[in-house]
Amino acid sequence: MPARLRVDAETTLILREAFHKIDANYRTDHYGLYDYARAVMSKIVPLDHFYIGFFHGANRVRYPYGYDGGMYTDPQSHIYGPHGQAAWLLRHRQTYRMQYDNGAALNAGVASGDTSRASADAVTTPLFRRGRDGEPTVFGIMSMQSYQPDTFDDNSVRAFEWLADLVARVLTKEAEDLDALRRLPADAGDAPQLVTADHIVEFLSSRVADVRQRAQDALPAQDIGSLREALQRIVTDCQQLQSDLVELTLDIDNGPEERFRSLTAAEQGVAVLLSSNMPNDEIARELGISLHTAKTHVRNILAKYAMPGRAAVADDVRKHLAR
Numbered sequence: 095m096p097a098r099l100r101v102d103a104e105t106t107l108i109l110r111e112a113f114h115k116i117d118a119n120y121r122t123d124h125y126g127l128y129d130y131a132r133a134v135m136s137k138i139v140p141l142d143h144f145y146i147g148f149f150h151g152a153n154r155v156r157y158p159y160g161y162d163g164g165m166y167t168d169p170q171s172h173i174y175g176p177h178g179q180a181a182w183l184l185r186h187r188q189t190y191r192m193q194y195d196n197g198a199a200l201n202a203g204v205a206s207g208d209t210s211r212a213s214a215d216a217v218t219t220p221l222f223r224r225g226r227d228g229e230p231t232v233f234g235i236m237s238m239q240s241y242q243p244d245t246f247d248d249n250s251v252r253a254f255e256w257l258a259d260l261v262a263r264v265l266t267k268e269a270e271d272l273d274a275l276r277r278l279p280a281d282a283g284d285a286p287q288l289v290t291a292d293h294i295v296e297f298l299s300s301r302v303a304d305v306r307q308r309a310q311d312a313l314p315a316q317d318i319g320s321l322r323e324a325l326q327r328i329v330t331d332c333q334q335l336q337s338d339l340v341e342l343t344l345d346i347d348n349g350p351e352e353r354f355r356s357l358t359a360a361e362q363g364v365a366v367l368l369s370s371n372m373p374n375d376e377i378a379r380e381l382g383i384s385l386h387t388a389k390t391h392v393r394n395i396l397a398k399y400a401m402p403g404r405a406a407v408a409d410d411v412r413k414h415l416a417r
Contacts, residue, residue, distance in 0.1 A: 105253050108137050113260065121264060124341060125334040128159035131261055135238055139250035143207040143239040146261070147180075148221075149232065150344050151351045155180050158340040162207035166333045169340040170206070178203025179218050184232055189219040189255055191246070213239040217246050219255050221262040223269065236261065297342060305331045350414035356398055364391040368404070369411035 101109070112134045120127040132144040145160040145167075153173050160167035174180035182190055182199040192200060192215050200216050207213075221234035236258040240246065246254075305328060312324030357365055367377045378388035392404075399407045 099252060099256055101249050101252050101256075105138050105249060108134060109253060109256060112257065116260060116264060122268065124265070125159065125337040127261060127264060128337070129161075131236070131257055132159075132161050132238075134257060135250070135254060138253050139238075139246060140240065140242075141238045141245070142241045143213065144237065145206060146234065146236050148234040148341070148344055149180070149184075152355050155235070156340050156344060157206070158337040160206060167207060169336050171340070171343075172204045174203060179237070180235065183218065183220045183235055187220060187232060189217060189251065191251065192216040207239070208241075211241050213241060214243040215240045215245040217251050217254055219258045221258060221265070223262060223266040234262070234265075294339075294342065298339070301331075301335045301338070305335065350410050353399055354411060354414040357395060361391050361395050361398075364388065365395055365407075365411045366415065368392065368395065369408045369415060371405075371408055 099106075099109075112130070116127065116130065120130055128146050131146075132141075135141060135144065143160075143162045145157055147155040147157040150156050150171075154171060155174055156169070156171045158169050160169070177199065179190055179199045180203065190199060192213070197213070197216070200213065200218075216237065216239040218235055218237035220232040221236060222230040223233050225231035236254075238246070238254060308324070308328050308331060312321060312328070315321040315324060354362065354365065363381060364377055367380055372380065374388045374392060375385055377392070378385045381388070396404065396407060399410060401407050401410065
């Protein structure tokens with residue numbers, strides 16, 4: 095039997111209510127889930143800044159939800175370095191607290207929220223899901239921060255970790271269901287596949303049409319109260335659309351990036367020129383290497399990409415460079 099969570103009675107009641115409300119209302123509403131998770135923690139401890147991010151590709155984190163100083167912040171995407179919070183979480187696979195290193199990892203990454211103010215306390219926890227080998231893998235992060243020092247005690251940190259685990263399990267269950275559907279034969283129905291440009295266009299067109307219709311419905315409003323209420327609903331719709339769009343990009347094929355990063359530095363230089371359809375002799379002249387060396391690099395690149403030919407590899411490299 096798992097050990098009981100060591101939190102106080104009031105926190106227990108808040109988390110118990112959160113469990114049932116998430117189960118009933120937010121199983122497929124990601125934006126609502128993140129917004130509610132922030133609201134739950136705000137009942138337990140005062141926080142100024144809150145965000146959720148997901149690892150994508152080799153070194154990128156996409157942030158579909160952020161909240162700072164009482165306002166929603168625009169979704170972002172950043173490449174993380176070796177010394178920031180994201181790298182720290184991947185390396186240590188445990189919750190990061192600011193007092194562990196006096197904020198060194200926190201401040202080594204890209205600033206978020208109100209960049210004119212420095213966080214004085216922060217807690218960031220990894221989100222885990224089971225990998226293909228059955229072992230837990232970090233797929234995202236959830237963070238709460240304060241502009242006041244010593245805000246987060248052990249009680250609030252334990253509650254935050256419990257809530258992050260609940261959020262991760264909700265997202266994991268949905269991802270596992272989609273994976274099960276993807277394993278069906280291609281002719282068995284409309285199984286979801288990797289996101290394409292057509293998917294994004296259809297998604298945006300449909301969601302923007304919904305927002306436009308809500309705006310049109312608000313036009314006849316006669317009093318300022320009704321108009322304000324309608325505008326607030328439109329603002330929320332736009333926030334959710336931004337968040338959903340960032341998450342949609344998580345399903346975009348990462349193959350081009352992963353294949354390019356599998357090359358050595360020298361091979362990457364050759365691959366960039368290969369993407370411009372340069373013949374081997376021009377590649378050699380451009381890089382100041384021998385024709386024999388250029389041919390060797392091209393041969394190694396083709397072997398690593400395992401594609402039908404030079405043109406297919408060039409097209410794949412262009413896809414990566416265009417991202």
